[in-house]
Ligand SMILES: Nc1ncnc2c1ncn2[C@@H]1O[C@H](COP(=O)(O)OP(=O)(O)OP(=O)(O)O)[C@@H](O)[C@H]1O
């Protein structure tokens with residue numbers, strides 16, 4: 499059972515759109531999504547490449563390059579404070595302290611001219627009064643926890659002196675050591691080998707257990723979602739098409755896209771051999787040429803006439819379960 503305290507939303511994203519002004523016109527990478535993240539929960543964001551997962555994360559962090567990007571919302575509310583109107587400087591205060599992010603591409607997060615030890619140390623130095631020796635000790639301990647071998651000698655290395663996998667772990671160390679109230683992890687383990695992957699996921703869950711940290715976990719990997727998430731948002735072409743508790747989603751996927759994703763998951767059959775991989779036919783549409791009506795309709799084997807003409811609303815399908823599909827219309831639409 500989840501207690502009331504755990505159910506307090508730490509983040510509320512309200513009608514968030516992220517658009518880009520391009521030579522070929524305006525494109526919406528994220529198109530009016532709303533979701534909440536409760537304290538101490540791990541919320542998954544899943545969907546095919548290009549569906550807007552990273553842009554959602556960068557929008558919350560205030561890191562969408564502008565121009566050409568533009569973030570519009572009715573609120574990005576963290577622990578009761580709306581981040582949307584904050585200036586770049588004010589957001590710098592929030593980043594690292596209240597929210598930390600593990601980026602999909604580590605080099606975007608690391609400063610090439612500072613040693614990795616110093617960078618990770620700064621993530622705690624700015625928020626707590628600690629002596630230099632204590633900071634160094636904590637950083638090396640965190641390096642060790644994220645699986646960086648010879649942690650003490652790596653302290654003085656520059657990012658370019660490390661392999662991609664080690665840079666990824668330095669960035670993870672930087673995010674975890676800050677002990678944020680919200681951690682956004684964008685494909686945190688994709689580039690890492692399986693043992694380290696498991697170690698990193700455990701560290702994130704440990705942070706959640708110790709500090710009630712809420713986590714947004716972005717991944718292509720439904721296996722990871724099944725293992726660590728409490729709630730899941732399925733994204734397609736800039737929108738959230740289904741939201742559900744993790745058990746509900748795997749047990750009772752409703753949106754044809756979610757079903758397609760689950761069918762394409764390389765599950766293990768009882769005999770131990772892999773089931774045949776079924777792919778969703780067709781491709782994610784270009785943001786420049788989005789289909790009318792439901793964006794998934796050209797790939798959907800259940801598409802009806804209305805799906806080709808009008809975008810579906812968001813329909814309630816159970817406790818905390820929402821689906822954006824005409825097949826479930828009339829069961830309690832919400833804005
Ligand atoms: N500067 C830009 N100008 C125009 N479109 C952009 C720009 N940056 C990103 N996009 C578009 O935004 C969309 C969403 O990108 P995003 O990086 O959020 O996808 P993603 O879901 O994280 O994909 P992946 O799984 O590959 O990481 C993509 O279609 C991308 O082409």
Ligand SMILES: [Mg+2]
Pocket residue numbers: 551552553602684
């Ligand atoms: Mg991405």
